[in-house]
Each structure stands twice: as structure tokens, then as C-alpha cells.
Amino acid sequence: MAVATEKSIFFHALEIESPAERAAYIEGACDGDEQLLTAVCALLRENDREENPVDRPVGAAWMSTDLVSDDVGVATTRFFPGAMVGPYKLMERIGEGGFGLVFVAQQQAPVRRRVALKIIKPGMESREVLARFEAERQAIALMDHPNIARVFEAGVTETAQPYFVMELVRGVPLNEFCDHHQLNMSERLKLFVTICHAVQHAHQKGIIHRDLKPSNILVTLQDGQPLAKVIDFGVAKAIGQSLTVKTIYTRFASMVGTPAYMSPEQAAMSTDDVDTRSDIYSLGVLLYEVLTGSTPFAPDRLQSAGFDELRRIIRDEDPPRPSTRLSTLNNELASTVAVNRRLDPATLSSAMKRDLDWIVMKAMDKDRNRRYSTAGAMAEDVSRFLNDQPVEARPPSTWYRFSKFARRNKVGLSTASIVACALLLGTAVSVWQAHTAINERDEKEIALEEARAAEQVANAARLELERFNDRLNSTTVLLASGRANADAQRWSEAYQAYTEATGVLPKYFLVWLERGGLNAKLGRWDAAAADFAKAVEIGCPIEQAELSGVPQLLFFAGESAAYDKLSNELRRVEKDDPMAVTMRGQLVGDVTESAAAELADRVEQMLAAMPNPDDSEPNHESDRRRRKYAEMFYGVNLYVAGWAHLRAGNHQRALQRLQESNQASWFGRGIAHPLLAIAHHRTGNAEDAVGSFEQSQALLDRLLDESVSQSKGSPVIPWIDWIEFLLHHREASIVVKGHTPANDPRMQQMERFADERISG
Known part of the structure; x- marks a missing residue:
């Protein structure tokens, strides 16, 4: 092996960017030769x-x-x-x-x-x-x-x-602390989350560390809990600012950072293109080492590799997943790693769940666009793993892996693709022609069978409809005679006839519900209330009473005994299941704010699922009918949502929904005016409250005038909506005006018209 000379040491030291690594290299190369060390240091000083x-x-x-x-x-x-x-x-x-x-x-x-x-x-x-x-x-x-x-x-x-x-900071490097205190996986991850938050704080201040490694993260105990401290910002890079007025010159073809923890873009030595995601990569390496006890690439291999080979390894090679690294450890090393993490050596590799593999490999992705966007996002994903929640990290898709393979094997893949495409195209054309011929034959046979089946269904439906109309016509005559004479005995006879005609046995309370409903349609409120009270007395089910509008009419007519009985039943059902009470049943009585809020949320979900009828124009008669029904249900839901928000105390949302219901095309358009007056009053808008009440009064006058002028017993709107409108108008008068409205003689006139129709 050649002896290092002053010249060779000097030139090699110039290639090392990090002052710490340069000094370590010089001391090792000089190998205790004080004269050589002094000479090299002097050369470096003169160079700078x-x-x-x-x-x-x-x-x-x-x-x-x-x-x-x-x-x-x-x-x-x-x-x-x-x-x-x-x-x-x-x-x-x-x-x-x-x-x-x-x-x-x-x-x-x-x-x-x-x-x-x-x-x-x-x-x-x-x-x-x-x-x-x-x-x-x-x-x-x-x-x-x-x-x-x-x-x-x-x-x-x-x-x-x-x-x-x-x-x-009286601490030790991160990996030494974790192994010395034998932290388990969960404790190591919790400590790592605090390090991510520290790096996120630095990034928010516009600082990229560029040299995150265990020796730059010291951990100590504070109040019995591990506390990590990030240190040594000696090679930090500022984003959008300058940390010093002096010029920092980074030599051409030099790397900044520690190779084992260095991101691919740092290894590419393009310092202008390094951003916060470089620290994310280093955090991934740190987590890899904390979990497995070793870095993704062995330090010995990196130190022995030449400069270009080192850069190639960092930029191009994909390291093994943490779980794979743990499964390939020898017995002695696996035993040490398992003991340091308080695990059984036999279960060491299985302790590394797939989610942890995904988190680490996402942070260390060669493509920085696929890494976590921030250190905080990585901390959140680790926290989700600790809380047994789904993590955001996912393994690369098959298409992504294939695209990387294709870039590495362009020529061979292109040739194979051309041949395969030619074969596939020829096969596809042949199969398509055969498939087309078979489909044409099958479609003709299927169409013929469907036509025969449709004809049979139509014939059966026509016969059933004719039989149903015959039974309905005969029953309607009997029921009409019972209503006209208002005789309970005749009602019983009518229902017996209905039973014989339809084979269905009605319950006796239905007699009173039917007669009460007829009286309500005619505007005979007292008679209707008496019939409904009788139905409640003999055991009318709460669900049937709700659907028939019984609570509203009993409350309006002052049938307190029957109303109290029904209200108690409503409250009992609401206590067991707040959503079991239907929308109309909740429009009367002591509805709690929580029940109203729950109803409001449910109706809002229904509105969100329903298309707005105004978004499309009907082209056919069937489309116009469907749109008419859609407008009706949409307007009803807007009205109910506004009422529920008002009872729940959400006044602004109530105002929005009630105003929308007044603009929608449905049979109850305008009956939200008294509720709007109450909502404006509760939000402190006295002027708007008075205006809405006056609109409510105008609507009331118009409906009463139309009913009296045309000798009708009730307005053209459904009687249940009419009752609710009257109740809410009375409530709005008390809230906004401070008194109940005076008895309107037109109401008595409507009842007289109804009595004349019955007696006639």
C-alpha cells in the first residue's frame, strides 16, 4: 500500500466539503505524524x-x-x-x-x-x-x-x-440512547416523532439542516422521559434568506453531508436544488437505523467505495426494506438487536409491520416528489401507526415500478413490445370479428325472449289493475256514504265491506283516523280533533298518528288530554331512538336541541344526496313529472331542515334553509314565513323579523280570502301544512308582536262552509 504524502493528503482534503470530516480525514491520514499534520494544515490555510x-x-x-x-x-x-x-x-x-x-x-x-x-x-x-x-x-x-x-x-x-x-445538552447520540435504555418499538417511534417536529420547526424557519444523523441528535432524560435535542447546524442551508453577510463558497464537485445519511440530490452535488425534502430522506435513514440497528447502506461499504461509486449507490440503489434487513441478520447480531428492543429474537422480523416498511421507504424514496412533503406529515403518519390508524404511506404502485424497469431496459423492452403488439393486434381482430357475429345472434334471441316476457307481464298487470279498480270502486262508495253521514256505525259497515273486498282486516282506530282526516280537509277542526282524540284513546299507534298529522291538530284544537298522552309517547320513543320520530312528528312538542340537531344533520345528508331540480331542463312529459316530484320533495326537505336548525339554535343555517324553501317550487311554498320571523328575531334583526311576519300575515289573509270567496272549508294546500302554518304564525305573533293573533272570523266562516257541505 502506497504511503500517503503531503501532496496527496492535501489534494484529497480539498475534495471534502465538511470541515469536521476534513479534519478527521487529515488526522487519520497523518497517522500521528505531527510534522506532516502541521504541513498539511498550513497548506489548507494558505489555500483558503x-x-x-x-x-x-x-x-x-x-x-x-x-x-x-x-x-x-x-x-x-x-x-x-x-x-x-x-x-x-x-x-x-x-x-x-x-x-x-x-x-x-x-x-x-x-x-x-x-x-x-x-x-x-x-x-x-x-x-x-x-x-x-x-x-x-x-x-x-x-x-x-x-x-x-x-x-x-x-x-x-x-x-x-x-x-x-x-x-x-447532556445527552448521547440517538441510536446509543435507544439501545442503552432498551427502548421498545413504540417508545422509539414516539421519540422519533419529537425529532420530526423539531425538523419541521427548522423548515418553517427556512432552515435545512443537511446533516441529520444520530451524533447530531442528542437524547437525555428529563423528568424520567427521553428528550431529544437537534444540534450542529454547521452546514445548514437557508431558504429565501441569508444567514450571514459573508459569502459561503461551496467548492465545485463537493458533497455536503454524511454519505450514509445523504439524500440522492445531495449526492448529485447540485446544492442549489436541495430543499427540505432532503432532510426528509435523512429522517427516513434515521428511522431505518433506530428500528433495525443499521443504516440502509453499510458504512464500511460506502467508505471503501470510490467517489463515483459512492454517489451511484446513494442515487440509484434501492436499499432493502427494514423488515428484510432484520430477517437477514445473523443469529448473534439478531439476538443483540432483539434484546435492545425488548423483543423475542424469533419474532424480530415480524415485529416490523408492513406499515413501518411503507413509512420508512416513502421517506427514503429516490424520487423526492414521492416522499413526505413535510417532516410534520411524516410525524403524523408515524402517530397514525402508533394509534392503529391507516397510514398515508403506501408501497409504490405496479405501474410506478414498471416505469422504472422500463427506463433501465429501454431497447429490449421496445423490441419485445413491438412483437407483442403485432401478435396481440392480429389476435384481437380475429377475436373481435368472431365475438361480433356471436353477439348479433345472441342479441336477436334475447330481444325475442324479452318481448315475450314483457307481453306476459303486461297482460298480468292489466288484469290485476282491473280487479283492483273493481274492488276500490265498490269500497269507495261505501266509505263515501259513511263520511257523508258522519256515522260511526256506517263507518264500521264500510270497513267490513272493505275487508270483504280486499281480504285485509282494518283496525277500529282507522275509522276515527279516516273521519278525522276528512273533517280536517274540510276545515272542521273541532270535529277532526274529537275524532283524532278518540283514535288516540282506543290505541292508535304512535307511528300512524305521526303520519296522519294527529299531534298538530290536537295541539291546535286544544285537546290537551289526548295531546299529552301522544306527547308522552313521542318523548319515550325519542329517548329510545331520537331518529325514530318522523320529521312531522317532531314539528310539535318538546323537542330537545340534541334531537333537533340530529334531525337537521340527517336532513342535510338527504339534501346533499338529492340533485337540485333546477339544474336540469325536462325534455319529455315523463321528465317534467319526475322534476315536479323532485321539486316537491326538495322543498319539503328544505323546510324541515330550516325548522330543525331553528329548534337546535343554529339560527343562521335556519335562515338560509327557510329562505330556500320559500323559493322552491312545492305545495307548501311560503309557509316558512313565520319561522323566518322567529329566526330573525332570535338573531337580533328586529326589522327583518317584522317584515317576515308581515309576509306571513299576507299569506294567511290570501289563503283565507281564497277559501271564503270560493266557499271552501280549507285552503288549497294540504291541511297538515295548513295546521303547521297556523301554529307557527301564532308562535311568531307571540315572539315578534308580543301577543297572540285575534280570532279571525274567516276561520269560523270556513267551518260553516264545511258544515253546509256535510249537511247538504
Whole structure:
């Protein structure tokens, strides 16, 4: 093996960007030869020095003559334990990088505390080193996060040597801490999440670390819990800002970072194209090592590889998944890794679930567009795994893997594709022609069978319809005679006849429901209420009463006993299942806010699922009928949603839905005016409340006038909606005007018209 010379060491050192790695290389290459070490350092200083007073460091001359050698052969200066740097007394040297020394220091004033003090090594004060030192100091000063070491102060010694003081972190590298304390998988992942949050904070401040590795993440115990601290922003890069007024020159064809943790874009040595996703890659490598105990690419292999081969490995080779790496460990190493994670060696590889494989490999994807967009997104995915929730990371699709294979094998794949396409095309044409002939034959046979089946169904339906009409006509005559005479006995006879005609046995309360419904349609409220009360008394089911509008009419007519009985039953059903009460049943009675809110949510879901009838124009008569029904149901749902939001206290949403119901085309258009008046009143809009009430009064007058002028017993709208409108108008009058509305003589006139029709 050739002996390293001063020249070869010097030229190789120039290729190393990181000051820390450069210093380590020089010390190893010199192998304890102090004379050779001094000569190489002098050459490097001369290479970095520029012949002008601005770039030449002040005080460099005296520092170069003040160098001595310590007991381990490392160059040091007058900065030793016990020396003072400003108000700080140096206690112990705890670290050394390519261009800096780190000491434990005791601050003397204005407070006494232990800190870490970092100062440039004498003899390393080139313009580039000074600029990187100032950039590191500024980068840390920008950040304020519990998992990032804080800067307390910065200054310059009497000899013009810059230093800065930061938080003293008494910790060990991340991987050593996890193994020494034998953290299990869950504990390691929780600690890793805090590191992701720290990196996310740095990215939000516009700082890319570019050298995330275990030695730059120190972990200590605080109150019995592990606390990680990200340190060493010596090669950090700023986004959209400048960390120093000095120029940092990155040599051509040089890499920044540690190869084992370096992203492919860093290995490509295009520093202008490195963004925050480079740190995401390094976080993926960190997680890989925390879980498996080794980096994706073995450090020995990277160190032995040549420069171009190292870059090729990082940029092109896909590392094995973490679970694969664990399954291929030898017995001794697998046992050590399992013990450090408190696992059984037999289940070591199975402990790495597929989700963790996906998370790690997504962060380490060669294509940075497929990585996590932020460190926070990666932390969220790890948290989802810890909470047994589906993770966002997924393995690359088959098409993605195929596209990468195709790019690597373009020529062979192109030739094979042409041949395959020709064969497939010929086969496809032959199959298509045969398939077309078979389909034509089958379609004719199927069409003939469908025509025969349709004819049979139509004949059967016509016969059934004729029989049904015959039974319905005979039953209608009997029912009509019972209604006209308002005689319960005749009603019983009518239902007996209905039973004989249809074979269905009706229940007796249906007699009173039918007669009550007829009286309600005619506007005979008292008679209808009496019939409904009788139906409730003899056991009318709550569901049937709701659908028939019984609660509304009993409440309006003052049938308190029957209404109370029905209300108690409604509340019992609502307690067991709030959504079991239908929409119309909830429009009367003591509806709780929670039940109203639940009803509002359900109706909103129905509205979201329904297409807006105004979005399409009907082209045929069937389309117009469908649109008419769609408009009706859409308007009803808007009205019910507005009422439910109002009862739930969501007044703004209630106003929106009620106004939309008044604009929709349905039979109850306009009956939302009194509810709008109440909603405006509760939101403090007195003027709008009065306006809506006046519109409600105008609608009431119009409907009453039409009914009286045409000698009708009730308006043209369904009587259940009419009752609800009257109830809500009375409520709005109390809320907005402060009094109940006066009895309108037109109401009595409508009842007289109804009595005349019955008696006639």
C-alpha cells in the first residue's frame, strides 16, 4: 500500500466539503505524524486565505504562533479548562469538529449557569469557516423549539475570535440512547416523532439542516422521559434568506453531508436544488437505523467505495426494506438487536409491520416528489401507526415500478413490445370479428325472449289493475256514504265491506283516523280533533298518528288530554331512538336541541344526496313529472331542515334553509314565513323579523280570502301544512308582536262552509 504524502493528503482534503470530516480525514491520514499534520494544515490555510485585509482574519498571525500540542496530538490554543472567554469560564472540552471546539463553560454574570461554548479553532479562520460559523450561529438563533438546542449569546474574544454560547445538552447520540435504555418499538417511534417536529420547526424557519444523523441528535432524560435535542447546524442551508453577510463558497464537485445519511440530490452535488425534502430522506435513514440497528447502506461499504461509486449507490440503489434487513441478520447480531428492543429474537422480523416498511421507504424514496412533503406529515403518519390508524404511506404502485424497469431496459423492452403488439393486434381482430357475429345472434334471441316476457307481464298487470279498480270502486262508495253521514256505525259497515273486498282486516282506530282526516280537509277542526282524540284513546299507534298529522291538530284544537298522552309517547320513543320520530312528528312538542340537531344533520345528508331540480331542463312529459316530484320533495326537505336548525339554535343555517324553501317550487311554498320571523328575531334583526311576519300575515289573509270567496272549508294546500302554518304564525305573533293573533272570523266562516257541505 502506497504511503500517503503531503501532496496527496492535501489534494484529497480539498475534495471534502465538511470541515469536521476534513479534519478527521487529515488526522487519520497523518497517522500521528505531527510534522506532516502541521504541513498539511498550513497548506489548507494558505489555500483558503485571500491577499486582502477584509478577508484575512484579524489576529491570525498571533494565533499561528501560539499553537502547542496536547497529550493526544491534537492542535489546541490558549483556550483550556480554567480560561475565561468573556464572562464564561471554560470547564471541560466536550467536542471537536473540523473547525470548532466545544467546551462546557460556567457563566459568571449576570447569572450563573452551565452552558456549551463553541469557538473556532485557531488556525482555521478562513473566510469560508468564519462564514459557516456565523451561519450556524444565526440558524440556531432563529429557532425556538424544545427539541432544538438554543443559542443564549454570541460574541467575539479580545483577540477577535468569534464564539457563541448555547444550551448545554447532556445527552448521547440517538441510536446509543435507544439501545442503552432498551427502548421498545413504540417508545422509539414516539421519540422519533419529537425529532420530526423539531425538523419541521427548522423548515418553517427556512432552515435545512443537511446533516441529520444520530451524533447530531442528542437524547437525555428529563423528568424520567427521553428528550431529544437537534444540534450542529454547521452546514445548514437557508431558504429565501441569508444567514450571514459573508459569502459561503461551496467548492465545485463537493458533497455536503454524511454519505450514509445523504439524500440522492445531495449526492448529485447540485446544492442549489436541495430543499427540505432532503432532510426528509435523512429522517427516513434515521428511522431505518433506530428500528433495525443499521443504516440502509453499510458504512464500511460506502467508505471503501470510490467517489463515483459512492454517489451511484446513494442515487440509484434501492436499499432493502427494514423488515428484510432484520430477517437477514445473523443469529448473534439478531439476538443483540432483539434484546435492545425488548423483543423475542424469533419474532424480530415480524415485529416490523408492513406499515413501518411503507413509512420508512416513502421517506427514503429516490424520487423526492414521492416522499413526505413535510417532516410534520411524516410525524403524523408515524402517530397514525402508533394509534392503529391507516397510514398515508403506501408501497409504490405496479405501474410506478414498471416505469422504472422500463427506463433501465429501454431497447429490449421496445423490441419485445413491438412483437407483442403485432401478435396481440392480429389476435384481437380475429377475436373481435368472431365475438361480433356471436353477439348479433345472441342479441336477436334475447330481444325475442324479452318481448315475450314483457307481453306476459303486461297482460298480468292489466288484469290485476282491473280487479283492483273493481274492488276500490265498490269500497269507495261505501266509505263515501259513511263520511257523508258522519256515522260511526256506517263507518264500521264500510270497513267490513272493505275487508270483504280486499281480504285485509282494518283496525277500529282507522275509522276515527279516516273521519278525522276528512273533517280536517274540510276545515272542521273541532270535529277532526274529537275524532283524532278518540283514535288516540282506543290505541292508535304512535307511528300512524305521526303520519296522519294527529299531534298538530290536537295541539291546535286544544285537546290537551289526548295531546299529552301522544306527547308522552313521542318523548319515550325519542329517548329510545331520537331518529325514530318522523320529521312531522317532531314539528310539535318538546323537542330537545340534541334531537333537533340530529334531525337537521340527517336532513342535510338527504339534501346533499338529492340533485337540485333546477339544474336540469325536462325534455319529455315523463321528465317534467319526475322534476315536479323532485321539486316537491326538495322543498319539503328544505323546510324541515330550516325548522330543525331553528329548534337546535343554529339560527343562521335556519335562515338560509327557510329562505330556500320559500323559493322552491312545492305545495307548501311560503309557509316558512313565520319561522323566518322567529329566526330573525332570535338573531337580533328586529326589522327583518317584522317584515317576515308581515309576509306571513299576507299569506294567511290570501289563503283565507281564497277559501271564503270560493266557499271552501280549507285552503288549497294540504291541511297538515295548513295546521303547521297556523301554529307557527301564532308562535311568531307571540315572539315578534308580543301577543297572540285575534280570532279571525274567516276561520269560523270556513267551518260553516264545511258544515253546509256535510249537511247538504
